[in-house]
Amino acid sequence: MSSPLRIAILECDTPVPEVHKRYNGYGGVFSTLLKSSAKTLHLDPETDLEITAFNIVDDDKYPKLEDVDAILLSGSKHNSFEDHPWILRLVEFTKMVLAQDRVRILGICFGHQIIGRALDSKVGRSDKGWEISVCDMDLTDKGKELFGREKLRIQQMHQDIVFSLPPGVVSLGSSPRCEVQGMYAAGRFITVQGHPEFNGEIITEIVKVRSTGGIFTEEMAKDADDRAFNEQDGIAIGAVFLKFLLEE
Template sequence: MMKLGILLCDDHYPDSIPTYGHYDDAFKRMFHGSVISHYETYRCFEQHYPAQPNECDIWIVTGSKWGVYDNEPWIRSVSEFVQRCHAQSRPLIGVCFGHQLIHHALGGEVTKSDKGWGMGVYPIDNLKNTQQGFTQPDAPNALNLIACHQDQVQEPAPAFSVIAGSDFCPIAITAKGQYVLTMQCHPEFTPDFLVQLVERLRDKAGNDTVDKAIESVRQFGGGDRDFVIRTLHQFVAQHSRVA
C-alpha cells in the first residue's frame, strides 16, 4: 500500500469546515478505495514542507486561491520541491493551482486568462492520446468536469502531452510519461461544495457567471467526476509497490 503526500496550498473557508472538513480531507475521500493507505499533509501555504521526495510514494499539489506567479516564498518552495520530485521520477499529481504550478515549475507558462472565469461544470474534449487511463474503453469523448479558476496554463512545460482541452481551456488535462498527471478541474469537489464556493465569488465573478455555474451543476451534477477519480486510482495503482 502507498503513502500519499498532500502538498496543501490552501484550506477551506472556516465556516465551511464543520460541513466539509479541511481541504486535505477532500483528497483523502477521493482516494478512498485506492491503493493509498496512508496520508501525510504538509500545509505548504503555512510554510510546512516535506524534507525529501522519498518521504511519500506519490505527491499531489492541491488547488489554491493564490496564483503561481504571486511573489510568495512558500510558492517558490513548493515549485522547488516539485522540481526535485520530477528529477527523481517521483509520481506527481496536480489539481487546478497544482496543475498550473507543476507546469510553471517545469518550464511552462501560466497567466490569468483573458477568457475570464472557468466556473461550474464545463465540457472538455478527451483527446485519448495517452496511456494515463483516458484511453480506456469506457472513456467519454467529452468530459464534463467541475472547475473554478481564472488562471490557465498557456504553454505546457516541455515534453508534456495534452490529454484533454477545449476552446475555453485548451490545456485542461496533461501528462508527462507515466509519472506526472495534471488537471485544471477539481475532481475532489462535490457539486454541493462547488455551489457554496461559487456563491462566495459573486462580487468577484459577477452574478451572471455564478448563476450560469450553478445552473450547470443543476444540469450535470458532478459530470464525469467519477470517471476522473477512477482514472486517478489507476494512476496511483500503477506506481504501487504491491505486485
C-alpha cells in the same frame, strides 16, 4: 509501489469556511474523493491507501520523498504565477520531485499550473475569463485512452491557465476557455485544470463566497449554480489517478 499506497496531499489553500468545517481542509476533500474512487477499483480505502496532508501555505514542512509514493498538489485561490515565498518553495519542491523517477505527482488546478511553471511553461491570467462549475473537457487521443471516454465532465473554478505544453509533455484535453486542460508524462505525472474533488455543495459554497465578495457577478453566480449539480466524472477521474499511481 508499496502497500499501502502512500499519498501526500499538499494543501495549497484553506477551503471556504463551510467546506473547511465539513472536510477539515483540502486534505479531507481529497481523501473523500480518493477513498470513493478506491472503492470503484475494489481497493480497501482504509488499508490500501495512506493519506497525509501538509499545509504548505502556513508551514514550510514538506513530506520526505522516501516516505511517500505520490504527491498531490491541490487547487488554491492564490495565483500560481506570483513569487510569494511559499509559492517559490513549492515550485522548487516540485522541480525536485520531477527530477527523480519514483514518486509520482498529481496536479489539480493551481497544482496543474505549478507543475507547468516548474517545467518552464508560462502560467497566468486567461483573457477568456472564468471557467466555473461543471463544464465539458474535450479529450485528446491520450485523454480518451486514459479516461476511457470521449470527454470529461468536470467541475471548474479558475481564471488562470497554463498557456502551452512543456516540451515532452502530452496534452490530455482542452476546452473553449482553456487550451491546456490536462497534462501527462508516463510514469511521472497527471494533471487536470478542473476539480474532480469538488461536488455541487462545494461549488455552491465557493460561488456564494465569491459572489458576496464581488468576484463573481450575479449573472455568473446564477449560471454556475444552475450547473453545479450536473452529472460529473470526479470519482472516475480519481480512479484513473489511482491506477496511474499503482501501475508498474
